[in-house]
Amino acid sequence: MELSGKSGEDITFANLRVHYGTGRSIHVSGTGRDKKFRYRYGAMTDLGDLEISKWKSLINALIEQHGEQEIQRQLRQWSKAECPWLRSDDEIEEYALRLHAARIFDDPAWAGYITFNRQHRPEVFETARLVWIKTSCCQKAGQITETQLDKAIYMDGWTRCPHCGRFSSFHICTPEEIQKEKEI
Numbered sequence: 248m249e250l251s252g253k254s255g256e257d258i259t260f261a262n263l264r265v266h267y268g269t270g271r272s273i274h275v276s277g278t279g280r281d282k283k284f285r286y287r288y289g290a291m292t293d294l295g296d297l298e299i300s301k302w303k304s305l306i307n308a309l310i311e312q313h314g315e316q317e318i319q320r321q322l323r324q325w326s327k328a329e330c331p332w333l334r335s336d337d338e339i340e341e342y343a344l345r346l347h348a349a350r351i352f353d354d355p356a357w358a359g360y361i362t363f364n365r366q367h368r369p370e371v372f373e374t375a376r377l378v379w380i381k382t383s384c385c386q387k388a389g390q391i392t393e394t395q396l397d398k399a400i401y402m403d404g405w406t407r408c409p410h411c412g413r414f415s416s417f418h419i420c421t422p423e424e425i426q427k428e429k430e431i
């Protein structure tokens with residue numbers, strides 16, 4: 248597949264990132280009461296509104312070009328396990344491709360950043376900045392990223408619990424608490 252846009256620009260993950268889904272009925276044939284429509288489902292990107300199968304083939308070709316099929320497979324597994332609202336394999340596939348286009352695994356604000364990368368990209372933690380916290384729900388020390396900590400300020404001091412996933416108030420662990428955690 249030719250990986251360039253209408254005006255010949257390179258196609259990148261950034262310009263295939265989905266801003267929102269689009270859907271509309273397209274008039275196929277007939278007039279008046281005999282009008283026939285087909286539903287067109289698409290993705291709004293920096294390259295415009297792409298029909299969904301077109302968008303999928305572009306992002307799949309880009310993933311292949313970058314040799315990232317394995318990470319796409321892992322994103323599908325993650326989506327299937329973590330996103331109960333996704334009902335069909337098609338929905339899981341599309342969701343995982345959206346995550347890939349957004350390069351969500353490099354975003355320390357992503358709720359799955361620590362668990363996904365611990366499992367699949369441990370090298371990320373050589374440079375990732377993490378903070379030990381203790382949430383009021385589970386009362387157990389756990390880690391979040393500094394970015395998630397920054398975000399908590401705008402969430403009235405709440406963050407997603409690293410243990411149960413619920414939003415919870417928390418405190419940053421004292422050095423003694425962290426020490427205790429490391430002894431366990």
Ligand SMILES: [Zn+2]
Nearest residue numbers: 384385408411
């Ligand atoms: Zn919890």
